[in-house]
Every structure is written in C-alpha cells, then in structure tokens.
Amino acid sequence: MSAVADRIVELTGDAGSGQLLEISMGPHHPSTHGVFRMNVELEGERVMKLKPVFGYLHRNHEKIAENASYLAAMPYTDRLDYMCSMTNNWAYALSVEKLAGIAVPERAEYARVIVAELTRLQNHASLIGFLMQDMGASGTPLMYAFREREKILDLFEQLSGARMMCNYMRFGGVRVDPSPEWLFEVRALVGRFPRFLDEFQQLLMENEILMSRTQGVGVLPRELAVNAGITGPMLRASGVNYDIRKVDGYGIYGRFEFRVPLGEHGDVYDRYMMRVLEMRESVKILEQALKGIPEGPVMDPKARLRGLRPKAGEAYGRIESPKGELGFYLISNGTHEPYRYRVRPPSMINLTVLEDMCLGRSVADIVVTLGSVDIVLGEVDR
Amino acid sequence: MLGEGIVKGLAETARNFFGSYVEKDRLTTVQFPEERLPQAEAARVFPFLVYDTDDMEKGLRCVACKICEVECPPRCITIEKSTEKKPDFTGKPQFYPEKFEIDVSVCMSCQICVEVCPFEAIKMDTAFELSTDDRFGGLRWEKERLAKPNEYYRQIHPMEAAEVDEQLAEKKAKAEEKHAPAAATAEGAATR
Amino acid sequence: MTQGLDQIFVTFQHWAVAHSPAAVQPAVSIVLPVAGILILFPSLFAITTVLERKGLARIQNRYGPNRVGPYGWLQPVADAVKSLTKEDIVPRTADKLVHFLAPVLLVTVVFLEYAVIPVGRNMVLADMNSGVLFFFAAGAATEMSVFMAGWSSRNKYSLLGAMRAVAQMISYEAPLILSSIAVVMAAGSLSTVTIVEKQAGYSGFWPHWYVLTPWGLAGFVLFAIAMTAESNRSPFDLPEGESEIIAGYFTEYSGFKFALFFLGEYLEMFAVSGMAVTLFLGGWAAPFSFLTWIPSWIWFLGKVMTLIAVFIWVRGTLPRLRMDQLMNFAWKFMLPMTLMVIFSAGLWKFLPSGVLRWLICAAPIALLYVVLGRVLQSERRIEKRVYRYAE
Numbered sequence A: 001m002s003a004v005a006d007r008i009v010e011l012t013g014d015a016g017s018g019q020l021l022e023i024s025m026g027p028h029h030p031s032t033h034g035v036f037r038m039n040v041e042l043e044g045e046r047v048m049k050l051k052p053v054f055g056y057l058h059r060n061h062e063k064i065a066e067n068a069s070y071l072a073a074m075p076y077t078d079r080l081d082y083m084c085s086m087t088n089n090w091a092y093a094l095s096v097e098k099l100a101g102i103a104v105p106e107r108a109e110y111a112r113v114i115v116a117e118l119t120r121l122q123n124h125a126s127l128i129g130f131l132m133q134d135m136g137a138s139g140t141p142l143m144y145a146f147r148e149r150e151k152i153l154d155l156f157e158q159l160s161g162a163r164m165m166c167n168y169m170r171f172g173g174v175r176v177d178p179s180p181e182w183l184f185e186v187r188a189l190v191g192r193f194p195r196f197l198d199e200f201q202q203l204l205m206e207n208e209i210l211m212s213r214t215q216g217v218g219v220l221p222r223e224l225a226v227n228a229g230i231t232g233p234m235l236r237a238s239g240v241n242y243d244i245r246k247v248d249g250y251g252i253y254g255r256f257e258f259r260v261p262l263g264e265h266g267d268v269y270d271r272y273m274m275r276v277l278e279m280r281e282s283v284k285i286l287e288q289a290l291k292g293i294p295e296g297p298v299m300d301p302k303a304r305l306r307g308l309r310p311k312a313g314e315a316y317g318r319i320e321s322p323k324g325e326l327g328f329y330l331i332s333n334g335t336h337e338p339y340r341y342r343v344r345p346p347s348m349i350n351l352t353v354l355e356d357m358c359l360g361r362s363v364a365d366i367v368v369t370l371g372s373v374d375i376v377l378g379e380v381d382r
Numbered sequence B: 001m002l003g004e005g006i007v008k009g010l011a012e013t014a015r016n017f018f019g020s021y022v023e024k025d026r027l028t029t030v031q032f033p034e035e036r037l038p039q040a041e042a043a044r045v046f047p048f049l050v051y052d053t054d055d056m057e058k059g060l061r062c063v064a065c066k067i068c069e070v071e072c073p074p075r076c077i078t079i080e081k082s083t084e085k086k087p088d089f090t091g092k093p094q095f096y097p098e099k100f101e102i103d104v105s106v107c108m109s110c111q112i113c114v115e116v117c118p119f120e121a122i123k124m125d126t127a128f129e130l131s132t133d134d135r136f137g138g139l140r141w142e143k144e145r146l147a148k149p150n151e152y153y154r155q156i157h158p159m160e161a162a163e164v165d166e167q168l169a170e171k172k173a174k175a176e177e178k179h180a181p182a183a184a185t186a187e188g189a190a191t192r
Numbered sequence C: 001m002t003q004g005l006d007q008i009f010v011t012f013q014h015w016a017v018a019h020s021p022a023a024v025q026p027a028v029s030i031v032l033p034v035a036g037i038l039i040l041f042p043s044l045f046a047i048t049t050v051l052e053r054k055g056l057a058r059i060q061n062r063y064g065p066n067r068v069g070p071y072g073w074l075q076p077v078a079d080a081v082k083s084l085t086k087e088d089i090v091p092r093t094a095d096k097l098v099h100f101l102a103p104v105l106l107v108t109v110v111f112l113e114y115a116v117i118p119v120g121r122n123m124v125l126a127d128m129n130s131g132v133l134f135f136f137a138a139g140a141a142t143e144m145s146v147f148m149a150g151w152s153s154r155n156k157y158s159l160l161g162a163m164r165a166v167a168q169m170i171s172y173e174a175p176l177i178l179s180s181i182a183v184v185m186a187a188g189s190l191s192t193v194t195i196v197e198k199q200a201g202y203s204g205f206w207p208h209w210y211v212l213t214p215w216g217l218a219g220f221v222l223f224a225i226a227m228t229a230e231s232n233r234s235p236f237d238l239p240e241g242e243s244e245i246i247a248g249y250f251t252e253y254s255g256f257k258f259a260l261f262f263l264g265e266y267l268e269m270f271a272v273s274g275m276a277v278t279l280f281l282g283g284w285a286a287p288f289s290f291l292t293w294i295p296s297w298i299w300f301l302g303k304v305m306t307l308i309a310v311f312i313w314v315r316g317t318l319p320r321l322r323m324d325q326l327m328n329f330a331w332k333f334m335l336p337m338t339l340m341v342i343f344s345a346g347l348w349k350f351l352p353s354g355v356l357r358w359l360i361c362a363a364p365i366a367l368l369y370v371v372l373g374r375v376l377q378s379e380r381r382i383e384k385r386v387y388r389y390a391e
Helices: A002-012 A061-066 A073-078 A085-100 A106-134 A140-160 A180-204 A208-214 A222-228 A233-237 A268-292 A346-351 A354-358 A363-373 A377-381 B004-022 B067-071 B112-116 B150-156 B158-186 C002-006 C008-018 C022-059 C075-085 C096-116 C131-152 C156-187 C192-199 C214-230 C256-279 C296-317 C323-350 C355-379
Strands: A021-025 A037-043 A046-053 A313-321 A324-332 A340-344 B047-051 B077-081 B097-103 B122-124 B147-149
Touching: A037 A363, A046 A354, A046 A363, A061 A073, A061 A340, A073 A085, A085 A106, A085 A313, A085 A324, A106 A140, A106 A180, A106 A268, A106 A363, A140 A180, A180 A268, A180 B004, A208 A268, A208 A363, A208 B004, A222 A233, A233 A268, A233 A324, A268 A363, A324 A346, A346 A363, A346 A377, A354 A363, B004 C022, B004 C296, B047 B150, B067 B077, B067 B112, B112 B122, B147 B150, B150 B158, C002 C008, C008 C022, C022 C075, C022 C096, C022 C256, C022 C296, C075 C256, C096 C131, C096 C256, C131 C156, C131 C192, C131 C256, C156 C192, C156 C214, C156 C256, C156 C323, C192 C256, C214 C256, C214 C296, C214 C323, C214 C355, C256 C296, C323 C355
Parallel strands: B047 B147
Antiparallel strands: A021 A037, A037 A046, A313 A324, A324 A340, B047 B122, B077 B097
C-alpha cells in the first residue's frame, strides 16, 4: 500500500489533493471483454489507483469437477476459456494422463497439435481485432479477423461436431479420427492463411495512430513480470524467453522447428506484435504437422471410456495456451472423482499486474492495456 | 514518412470495399433464413433415441441400463426402468425405459451419453430451431418426443448411421453364430 | 438547353416571384431558397446515413442495412419513426432549459452556415462581402451548443466529454481558418462567390482550381483534417465515442433530441465539406472544359458527396487518437504547416507562372512536412521495431 502512495507522490508532486474522482468502469461496459469491473480513482485524467473486481462469472467449475467423474469434467473445461476450448481440453487430458500414467498414440498427438495451433491462430486473430475495436477502429480489423475465425470454427465443427465447445480430447487420445478430407481442408486453410496475415499487417502494423496509441503504453518491466508469475505472450513481450512448448516439450512439440519471438519494451505494441509473429510460427508448425501425421489409431483400443480410477497421487499438467500457462492440478484419492481439482488460470494471474501497468497513465490507456492482457472472463472467474 | 502507414491502411480497406462486390470471399454473410449453409455431418445439438422398424415401443433400442444417466455431466437425463421385460422387435424380452426424460435447457450437448451407450440407442440430433414459449415444461422432452426412427438417423448422419448399422449387424451375426448350434439342436426354427 | 438546366432553380425562383403579389415578393424571393436548403440538405443527410452504414459494412465484408425498402434505402424512414416515438428522458437534476436548447441551437446555427455556400452558378442565398468570415463565425457557435449539452446533463461523463470536445474544437479552429486564409489571399476577397468565380476559368482544358497548386493541395489536406476534427468524426471522435465515456456529451439525450444532435453533426459535416469544395475544389465549376455542359449544381453535389465518401472511408480504417495526441497534432504539426502554406501562397502570387513556380512553392512545404514528421516521431519515440527470436 505504501508503494502506491509513494508512486502517487512521485507522479503528482504532492500527496494528492484529496479530490480524486472515483469511477467504476463497471461490469456492464462496451470494452471490458466480459463482465469485469475496475474501480479507478482519477486525478484529472491520470490514474491514481485501479482495483480490478471480478467474480461476476463464477460458475463453481472446480467444485463441480470435484463432484463428478474425470470424464464428466471434460465438457466443463471447454467452457473455461470459451474461445480456446481445444487447448483447455488438452491441458486437462494431459494432467489426467500424468496422474494415471496413460500413453497417447502418435496420430492422436499430431491431431492434438493441429487443433491446438488452429486454436492459437483464431485466438490471436480475434484478440487483435478486439484490441483495434477498443481503440475505435469501428470494427474493421475485427470483421477481418472474424472472417478467418469462422473458417477455423467451421473446421472444428466438421471434426468434432461443435464450433466452440468441442469436447474433443479424451484421456489417452482424441475422440474422433481426423478424416483425409478434413486434413485436406486444413491444408487449404493453412495455405491461404499467410496471405490474410499480410493483409492484416498492412492494415495495421505501420499505422501511425496505432503506433502512437500503443508504443510506450502499459509497460511491464521484466522483473515484475517474472515475480508476478506472468506467462504467455505478455511475458515474452517483456523479454523473458519462456515458452512452455520449448521448456517442457509436452506432446510432440520437440519435433517441430519453430522460433519464439521476444520483445524488448514490454508495452502494448510489443504484446500485439508478439501475437502477430506467433501466428506466423503457428502456421509453420501446422505445415510440419500436416506433413508428418502418421496413420494409426487415435485412442488406445484397450482404453475404457468410463470408470477411470487413477491411483492415489497428484499431478500438475500444463500447456502453453494462447493466453499463457494453463495448468490443472489434480489430487486423486483412488476413487472415480478427483479429491482436489484446481485450475491455474493464466488470464487471472496476468490481470494482477494491471494496476502497475496503468498507474499514472490516462484513462484511455486503461482500455488499451486491458485489451492487450487478453482476458476471457470464463477463465478469470471459472 | 509520417502518414505512410495510414495510406497503406486506406489502400487495404479500399481493396476490401471493391472486392466485396466482386469476390465471394470478401462478403461472407449468409442471409438466414432465406439462405442456409449446409450443416456439417458431425454437427450435434440435442440427443434423441433411435428405434428400429416402425414400432416405437418395440423397436426402441434403449434398454434402460442407466449408464447415460450416470455419466451425463449436468445430470439432465432422468430414466425410470420398467419392472418387467417386454419382447422387442426381434422377440427377445428386454427391459425398457418407463420414463425417459431429458431436460434440454440443462443439456450441454457434450455427446458423452452417445459415447458411453453400449446399445447405440441414443444419438445426437441436428435440428436447432427449437424455441418454445412454454416455460414450465416445454423444454423437458419425454420419450415420445425423443424417439425417432433409424431412417431419420440415416438422413441426418449418413456416414455415422452406416457405420452403426454395420456394427449392429456384426454383433447380431456373432450372437446368432453363438446361438445357432443351440438353436439348431433346440428347435430348428430360424429366428430371422 | 444545358444553360436552362443549369439555371433551372433560378428561373423557377424568378417565375414564382413574378407571379406573386407585390407585397409579398421580397418574402417569397427569400423563402424559396431557404426552403430549398431546408429540403436539400436534410435529404442528403438521410441518404448519407444509409450510405455510411452500407459503405462501412462493405469495407467490413458484410451487407449493411438491406431489409427496409429496396436494398435498404428506406432505412432513414425507419430511423426517423424510431427516434420520434422514443421516450424523451430528461434527468431529474438536469438544467431543463439548457438541456432543451442545446440541440436546437446546434441545428439553427448550422443551417445559418449554408447561407454563404454557392450551390451552383448564381445560386447562393446571401452574397455577402465577408462570406468566409461569416461561415467560420457561425461554425464557432456550434462549440457552445456542445458545451451546453455536456453541462446541462449533470453527469460526470458528459461533462468530461464536453470539455474534451470543446478543447478539441477550439484547437482545430486555428488550422481550419488559417488554411482558408491562403485561399482568401489568392482570390483577394472574402466573398465565396468571388472565390468560386476565380476558380471557374480554364487554361486549355485544365481548371484553375486552387487544389492543383502546391499550397492549395497542402491547404486542402490540412483543411480536410481540421474538418474531420471539427465534426468530431473518427479518428477524432474521442469526445463522443470513447469506450469509457459511452457517448460523451450526448449520453443523456434520447429520442428526437438525439436525432437532432446527429442531424446537426452531419449537417455541419456537409457545410464544412461545401466550404472545402468552394475554397479549394472550384465550387460548382466542372473539372475539364469539355464537361461544362453538366449543370453546376450537379458538380457541386458530386464533389460534396465525394468528400463524404472519403470521410466514411477514413472512418472505417483508422483508430482513434488519444486526447493529448490530438492536441499535440493540432498545435505542433498542423499550425506550423498552415503558416508555411500561407507563406507558400504568398510566394505563388509573386513568381512568374511555370514549372519552376510549382517547385519553388512546393519545396518549403515538403521540407517542413519531413522535418516535423521526424521531430514528432522521435520526441514520442515512435519507431518501427524489429523483433528478435530466442535462440
């Protein structure tokens, strides 16, 4: 608390005139990405204090999962970060496979990588669209991003039956075998995607208004990012080389060649560019995976669907979701329900440094900074 | 130079504006309900019960084993098993569900009931224009509403239905093989 | 024949005046053009709302409104019915008189601006000697109505929006007026009719429009940017559309009053575009001498609609500027540029005509543009970045 008071003195030269304007950028708001509230205290146009208030979308996900079987929790994980259901499923499946010691066949690993990278593409594209929308570009980049997202969601519907709540991964593989027609369509989409990225970049990357609105705004220093447990593109924009796909090498990511972009300044522009560059790397991974996918089963033929009873123990499985490190911590006591089920939500943990990034800046910058943190309320509140 | 990025952005939007009159890819709106997109074969909305032949009572594949009720994550299925067996369309006495109710407002279309059913009795429907203004029961569907014939299943999911039919025929053939020596010695009459 | 079509409205006015009793002749000769303006520009407003929505939609790869009427062109009728039948909510603690007067004042003052714009040959309502001055004076009065709206609503957000809007509009008045000074200097008169007549000649088939001179081109671009800021349109719509103050100074307006604000903003846009056309683009003059057979008022309307289309295009592309960046841009970039434009216009008058005159007048403007661009970008550390990848 005293650190904040020191900062206020530093910013205004006196200990505050005592006339702070308090506004609540309330849950019902056009640009807070869901039901999310910020209590902001302003001195003129500058932010003196910012307190995020969330919990408006709390749905007892962890409690429900502790009272249902392991399989029954899988469709609920779709709804955590509702834009990226495939990666949520994968994180959970990974944790249960670690807990119960289940092996995954090759073809299933390749299928997992393909859908996860497709998810990453559509998430980053939508995020950039939303960031532009918050900055007032009247929806044009958003519509372009959603045009591509619709194509990817159509692919998901052909594969798993639902566009967003896919419920695709199972413990020991995936539910549906990707057919050759589906793989052909994915190849076609991946072939056309770089052209869309070029158009998108031409619209936005060198736009002076965008650059002046985002460069130098919402700076996150490196030490603070590491100390606060920030992960994902936000961390890499501050210059820390930590990508779980490279660090853990879960699944078969060790076989693919891709680079990890790093930023220097840690501001909103860097975070935005991280996502653009990551989209290009995802396209590379997709091309390699589509070339190398082997034939075979997608689930162990002897695996049973129901009645999973892992031995007593604990496991923590984590993946590099498009928003950061998504982890599931499971403790089993030998019954068919988990004893403890805990989600590590990257959006919520990335939100904790919002105040530090926004202090001293103007109100318009809060909106832009919040957009660059990339939150989805389903994950923040679970 | 100052202004270069803005000019590039303007060129991009102009290209989209003129392109939207010329290319289909730049105007992707489908004007529902006059135009409709074809639904993917694997699309799933809400479950329905399958019955063979034309007789809903006798042809119903469901034998009220209650596995789907137990595995359903939001617990939206309610089943009451019958107290006595009745012959199905092959003549074999089976249990049947006295009451089979799905609360569609709770169902989250996760498809787990379809996966765990050992009798291929419950499958996913694709109809989605289902609104009703009956608040107090309009979304609790009984067995009569849920049961649909196998021909309907073949219509909405042709490839899946073909696979299921194949598997059921295989199972039946194996079952007949096992019973054939016994039947030949017992009665000598063909069951099918 | 083309002469007749060109002067058809003037002929109609003379006919009506001649056929009315002597006592009311002066009244008739005034009321008819006023009625003409009152009919033309609001209809243009109606067409523009649909055009804007459909134009933005096509830029965003979707249809615009296409249900009401053929291809959606009757949408303004639906919007009018909606705004007239909405409940008019006035906050309990609001200053009722000022709250009511704000939109009324806006619309009234904006209609006054149309008095000095020559819509065609011999078709101006009031041929004043100081038309340009009158126009900008009336334009400044619109800022007062914005502040009245924000103040009377008794709402923190509205007040914030109104103050920002007034600050923005005042800052952009300076480049707006200064860029028109160059034209006044070149034409030698403040009267809009004279300015257009000076541009209505042709050398060969090339027109004498001021936009075809280096200082005219720069002045036109600066005038257009200032115009966008005066009408609070994107990318300068911070006071009105910023995500955290919802609708800025007209948050508390609903129904017909909101429609009046909307009308006032669009009419202001037309008026200022009309002035830009008059000052720089040759008013009602045809672009090439072989096209003079098309009536003058059609040229004028065509040019205004082209400017509106450019506004819509820019709105669909660019994000908003933040308040302090807006101000920086006005005072540090546009003001020096407009002063340089005036200097260049002065040079133009005293140099003999030819290619050399063009180059000499264009050089200082281009030089200042590059210098200011570099200075502004380096001061705020805006740069194109190159990213490295991890090893």
